[in-house]
Amino acid sequence: MTSAAPILQLTGIGKQFPGVTALDDVDLRVLPGEVHALMGENGAGKSTLIKVLTGVHPADSGTILLDGREVSFASPLEAQNAGISTVYQEVNLCPNLSVAENILLGREPRRFGRIQWKPMRRRAAERLAALDLDLDVTAPLSQYSLAIQQMVAIARALEVQARVLVLDEPTSSLDTGEVEQLFKVMRNLKDQGVAILFVSHFLDQVYEIADRMTILRNGRREGDYPTGELGQVELIAKMIGRDLAELERLEERPPARTTGTLLQADQLGRTGGIEPFSLTIREGEVVGLAGLLGSGRTEVARLLFGADHATGGSVTIDGTPVSLRTPQIAMTHKIAFCPEDRKADGLIPDLTVRENVVLALQARRGWTRPLPREQQAQLVDRYIKALKISPADPEQLVRNLSGGNQQKVLLARWLILEPRLLILDEPTRGIDVGAKAEIQRLVAELSDGGMAVLFISAELEEVLRLSHKVGVLRDRKLIAELPNDDTLTTEVLMQTIASGGRS
Amino acid sequence: MTALTGAVVPRKYLPVLVTAGLFVAMFIAGGARYEGFFSTQVVLNVFIDNAFLLVVAVGMTFVILTGGIDLSVGSVVALATMVAAVLLNAGWPPLAVIVVVLLIGAGLGLGMGCMIHFFEIQPFIATLAGMFLARGLCYTIGTDSIPITDPAFTAAAQTQIGLGGGLWISPSVLIAVAVVAIAAYVLHQTRFGRTVYATGGNEQSARLMGLPVARTKLGVYTISGFCSALGGLLLAFYMLSGYGLHAVGLELDAIAAVVIGGTLLTGGSGFLIGTVLGVLILGLIQTVISFQGTLSSWWTKIFVGLLLGVFILLQRVITTRKK
Numbered sequence: 094m095t096s097a098a099p100i101l102q103l104t105g106i107g108k109q110f111p112g113v114t115a116l117d118d119v120d121l122r123v124l125p126g127e128v129h130a131l132m133g134e135n136g137a138g139k140s141t142l143i144k145v146l147t148g149v150h151p152a153d154s155g156t157i158l159l160d161g162r163e164v165s166f167a168s169p170l171e172a173q174n175a176g177i178s179t180v181y182q183e184v185n186l187c188p189n190l191s192v193a194e195n196i197l198l199g200r201e202p203r204r205f206g207r208i209q210w211k212p213m214r215r216r217a218a219e220r221l222a223a224l225d226l227d228l229d230v231t232a233p234l235s236q237y238s239l240a241i242q243q244m245v246a247i248a249r250a251l252e253v254q255a256r257v258l259v260l261d262e263p264t265s266s267l268d269t270g271e272v273e274q275l276f277k278v279m280r281n282l283k284d285q286g287v288a289i290l291f292v293s294h295f296l297d298q299v300y301e302i303a304d305r306m307t308i309l310r311n312g313r314r315e316g317d318y319p320t321g322e323l324g325q326v327e328l329i330a331k332m333i334g335r336d337l338a339e340l341e342r343l344e345e346r347p348p349a350r351t352t353g354t355l356l357q358a359d360q361l362g363r364t365g366g367i368e369p370f371s372l373t374i375r376e377g378e379v380v381g382l383a384g385l386l387g388s389g390r391t392e393v394a395r396l397l398f399g400a401d402h403a404t405g406g407s408v409t410i411d412g413t414p415v416s417l418r419t420p421q422i423a424m425t426h427k428i429a430f431c432p433e434d435r436k437a438d439g440l441i442p443d444l445t446v447r448e449n450v451v452l453a454l455q456a457r458r459g460w461t462r463p464l465p466r467e468q469q470a471q472l473v474d475r476y477i478k479a480l481k482i483s484p485a486d487p488e489q490l491v492r493n494l495s496g497g498n499q500q501k502v503l504l505a506r507w508l509i510l511e512p513r514l515l516i517l518d519e520p521t522r523g524i525d526v527g528a529k530a531e532i533q534r535l536v537a538e539l540s541d542g543g544m545a546v547l548f549i550s551a552e553l554e555e556v557l558r559l560s561h562k563v564g565v566l567r568d569r570k571l572i573a574e575l576p577n578d579d580t581l582t583t584e585v586l587m588q589t590i591a592s593g594g595r596s
Numbered sequence: 597m598t599a600l601t602g603a604v605v606p607r608k609y610l611p612v613l614v615t616a617g618l619f620v621a622m623f624i625a626g627g628a629r630y631e632g633f634f635s636t637q638v639v640l641n642v643f644i645d646n647a648f649l650l651v652v653a654v655g656m657t658f659v660i661l662t663g664g665i666d667l668s669v670g671s672v673v674a675l676a677t678m679v680a681a682v683l684l685n686a687g688w689p690p691l692a693v694i695v696v697v698l699l700i701g702a703g704l705g706l707g708m709g710c711m712i713h714f715f716e717i718q719p720f721i722a723t724l725a726g727m728f729l730a731r732g733l734c735y736t737i738g739t740d741s742i743p744i745t746d747p748a749f750t751a752a753a754q755t756q757i758g759l760g761g762g763l764w765i766s767p768s769v770l771i772a773v774a775v776v777a778i779a780a781y782v783l784h785q786t787r788f789g790r791t792v793y794a795t796g797g798n799e800q801s802a803r804l805m806g807l808p809v810a811r812t813k814l815g816v817y818t819i820s821g822f823c824s825a826l827g828g829l830l831l832a833f834y835m836l837s838g839y840g841l842h843a844v845g846l847e848l849d850a851i852a853a854v855v856i857g858g859t860l861l862t863g864g865s866g867f868l869i870g871t872v873l874g875v876l877i878l879g880l881i882q883t884v885i886s887f888q889g890t891l892s893s894w895w896t897k898i899f900v901g902l903l904l905g906v907f908i909l910l911q912r913v914i915t916t917r918k919k
Contacts (some may be wrong), residue, residue, distance in 0.1 A: 198787070199805060206787075208786065
């Protein structure tokens with residue numbers, strides 16, 4: 094199998110987005126009849142690579158060889174016609190059309206321009222039967238669950254006589270039985286010589302189905318390995334960029350000067366989001382959440398902030414049961430949340446630093462009681478100094494600030510509310526080392542001052558350095574809660590993730 | 597109750613059925629209240645008086661199904677009557693006039709479609725520009741009403757096609773019905789039509805599915821422009837004049853008819869038969885008010901306003917239930 098010539102060979106692929114190098118000199122070789130996993134943390138460039146391959150984005154540099162011939166696709170349609178069929182990460186179908194149309198539209202049987210509905214329905218039903226699905230193909234797609242829609246998307250991809258099938262996170266909405274069904278189909282295709290490029294965050298699935306894997310990190314290729322020769326711990330180490338040998342002991346955190354339990358979640362959970370978990374957060378404690386992307390880190394944070402509805406469980410604050418139905422309610426309980434995507438969920442780039450910082454405080458006061466300009470200036474000045482926001486100009490537009498400084502502005506917005514629990518979701522992602530260190534220092538200071546912090550980060554070192562206690566998540570489950578004592582190392586964390594907390 | 601009907605008929609037909617039920621109820625109520633209302637000719641008269649609106653609304657249905665909007669249709673109708681009147685008075689043969697008018701309409705539509713697709717301008721703004729442009733062009737041609745005396749056009753205005761039993765329709769009604777039939781066929785039986793629905797359902801997905809979204813979007817605005825020009829010709833048959841103040845606000849009537857007919861303004865869902873019913877309901881409201889005799893014509897607007905409100909709420913209920 095390894096001796097075969099690659100059906101797909103990408104060499105030196107580079108892709109720039111404004112301000113970001115998404116892909117840098119990436120190579121990828123996929124052999125016919127293999128399942129090739131594309132691995133990497135969020136932002137490693139997996140989806141970008143797939144979009145470059147399938148003609149959604151043009152590559153800035155590099156070549157793509159399909160079956161030995163150089164190709165370049167201007168649109169997904171061209172890629173499809175060349176035999177590369179793709180199921181993108183989100184279901185990309187039209188919910189208002191029938192199942193049959195979603196599978197066949199664009200290739201439907203026609204006579205004199207008129208769609209032949211009967212053969213079309215028959216063909217759609219046949220495609221679905223190959224996936225062991227029996228649906229009413231005339232019903233609108235929206236009638237079916239996301240999982241079935243995902244299977245319909247796969248049926249559409251299979252309708253093309255594909256030589257390369259690209260599956261970007263196809264299993265995230267499927268249950269175990271459906272995943273098994275998909276794997277059966279994948280093995281079947283593999284036997285027919287179809288090459289499958291498979292992206293998944295579920296490590297077990299990758300180890301079950303993939304023959305080889307290519308690992309991406311920060312837009313660069315980390316290497317490719319036969320699945321059997323790379324253990325889960327090594328894989329995780331390569332994905333997050335730490336050689337096991339290199340791991341150093343980290344400075345110890347002083348024990349938390351905890352005075353009492355602030356918040357207690359009991360069997361809190363949300364169907365389809367995160368399985369029920371229990372978590373205690375004490376005053377002045379930093380609780381770290383570790384886990385790969387999609388493991389449920391953000392879901393925990395959103396539940397505690399009331400951004401998502403819990404479907405079960407309860408929360409008490411200071412021993413009193415509370416119902417965190419909306420962010421407003423969470424805010425009255427002095428919980429603050431800095432979301433992961435600061436551009437989409439937090440900052441307004443065309444407003445000034447001052448306006449962005451006072452936003453939440455103003456919202457809490459209500460619009461009928463505007464905050465006096467002078468008071469605004471004082472508050473903002475204080476936090477610009479405390480957080481070392483640069484440039485130290487409250488009237489600068491936020492869009493002109495670097496990522497790290499934008500993050501600090503967002504932090505300042507929540508800090509002026511003087512929260513008791515501060516939830517930070519990936520506060521150091523995509524910012525430079527200096528800013529990162531400052532944000533870490535700030536978290537330590539805040540907790541010393543008695544504030545509880547829930548700290549989410551993909552970087553295990555950072556989690557270890559800051560936290561008094563680490564919750565480990567995997568596959569949307571809180572699998573372990575480890576006190577950060579002398580014995581806890583990034584290696585232990587990785588092993589906990591890899592073993593699924595079973596060891 | 598929605599759940600009950602939803603089990604019997606697919607939910608996608610629900611808005612159309614509600615509209616159809618409303619039409620029947622209005623007709624029966626009118627018949628019970630006013631003498632001489634309960635006749636087939638009353639319905640046919642609604643068709644005769646609103647044939648041009650029906651054709652315009654068909655074009656609007658295509659646009660709205662893709663999730664767009666076309667505000668230029670009323671102005672294009674006026675421009676069509678103006679151009680037709682001027683060219684006929686200049687001695688052009690009627691057939692040539694019709695072809696030129698239709699080409700102007702389709703060309704304007706295509707131009708707006710290009711703005712919307714290639715320059716990614718919101719349909720509202722692009723067609724608003726088209727609306728002012730077309731209306732302005734009317735006044736460069738002339739500020740007064742220009743009578744049409746061409747024998748072919750007057751024949752089209754005055755011919756009564758008997759249906760037996762004393763019933764009759766105008767040639768415009770035949771044209772409008774033909775347009776509806778062709779449009780329904782295109783929407784439901786061709787790849788172009790299904791791509792219109794796909795684009796309205798989720799434009800991004802449609803593109804990733806490899807469907808020709810660009811061509812489809814240009815197509816629907818061209819069709820809308822063409823239908824507006826054809827509607828303008830039918831209005832010229834009806835009024836026998838070209839005037840820059842014809843069809844003021846017609847775009848809003850057309851949008852109202854499409855929405856009352858159950859087509860979602862967000863695109864991707866709706867049926868042409870609904871649009872036909874929407875136009876009939878608008879026409880029937882006018883008929884009821886003229887039968888009543890004591891109500892001012894503003895009541896038409898009040899009823900249309902209420903109906904629109906109810907139907908948009910109904911759509912909201914249906915779409916939220918879907919999620």
